[in-house]
Amino acid sequence: MTTQNLPGQPHLAYRGNELFTENICLSELAKEHGTPLFVYSKGAMLAALAAYQRGFAGRNVQICYAMKANPALGVIQVFAEAGCGFDIVSGGDMDRVLAAGGRAENIIFSGVGKTRAEMRRALQAGIGCFNVESEAELEVLSDVALSMDLRAPVSIRVNPNVDPKTHPYISTGLKGSKFGVAHERVLQTYQRAATLAGIRVVGIDCHIGSQITQEAPYLDAVDRMxxxxxxxxxxxxxxxxxxxxxxxxxxYNGDTPPSADRLWENMLAKLDARGFGQRQLMIEPGRSLVGNAGVCLTEVLYLKPGEQKNFCIIDAAMNDLPRPAMYQAFHQIVPLNPRPEAPDTYDVVGPICESGDWIGHDRTLTVQQGDLLAVLSAGAYCMSMASNYNSRGRAPEILVDGEQAHVIRQRETMADQMRQERLVGATPTT
Structure with a gap:
């Protein structure tokens, strides 16, 4: 049997006419669990993490998984067991980390809109650090901590006005962004923090954006920091x-970001040159740890030829895979069982009643009704952003570990969706 790895996807390979992730046949998973279906490779996640660990060998670094990329308990568990900390942006995120075995003292709490209730819960849990994103938040956090007879550990998130050269929706370090404290006001903000009785300054933070594929913005941010x-x-x-x-x-589509170990080799060289090489460092990777570890399996429902476009209508939709509709993002789409016939060009679209419900434009595919497809690089910002639009249940999630396939989320039913709803005048059940 011939084996053919997919470019840039070392955990995915065709064995004969079947697509496998690790040692699991994806078409068999689709038949057993239905579609749409998300499948994640544990091996791919740990390989991505290992690149960071190689880059930080011998350094004092805490790697904190940015769980907004994929907050599935089974995924968090992988990184908790690997010794990672966690970057959270809500009280719910903290609950997920703790439920999956993460340690509170290894949690960093980011986000521009933390509530007093979230602050109290995080302080009670004993989290490691709040990344404070405004001067107003600093004052509120101090008040909350004092009311509990505590001092909140904080770093100030800096907005360094560095262009990450990525999509504007995921650029977070420019002057026009809602994130962080403006570079020009950082020193003043730290001086104020040092006077607040409920605050204990422990660090400094910046995050310039997501899906960054060049080194230069990072190196620029290092100097400014x-x-x-x-x-x-x-x-x-x-x-x-x-x-x-x-x-x-x-x-995603021929992108060539630097490897994590090479990026950090260059960044650490800059830190060393300026005398900061032995300072404790923290980083918050998310997409780069889980993005390429995941695929979404989907069935071809109908092929619909048209005068201007041919449409391949699948059962996955923008509620399952929101990135194309939200960011005009590209995901590779491949068959689980390739066919030998000549291909056609299709717009791959979902069944949702929106013209924006597309997964891929102008894709060359050889498909028939009933075929199974895999949407690649679906491990990040897909299930984490999924919704119930059109009353569609969210897809199940499978974590593959070698020859084992673990269900880490069951398919959502209509009963699940309606559980918290009530008809007017109905008697609540207990």
């Missing part, structure tokens, strides 16, 4: 750790 650390410490405020965020891109 280190300039700030020098100014802050010259003002008498120690900075224990430096958090450079995440955002490293993956290969």
């Amino acid at each position: 280190l300039d700030l650390v020098e100014a802050i410490e010259a003002a008498g405020i120690p900075v224990d750790h430096i958090d450079f965020g995440g955002g490293l891109g993956i290969n």
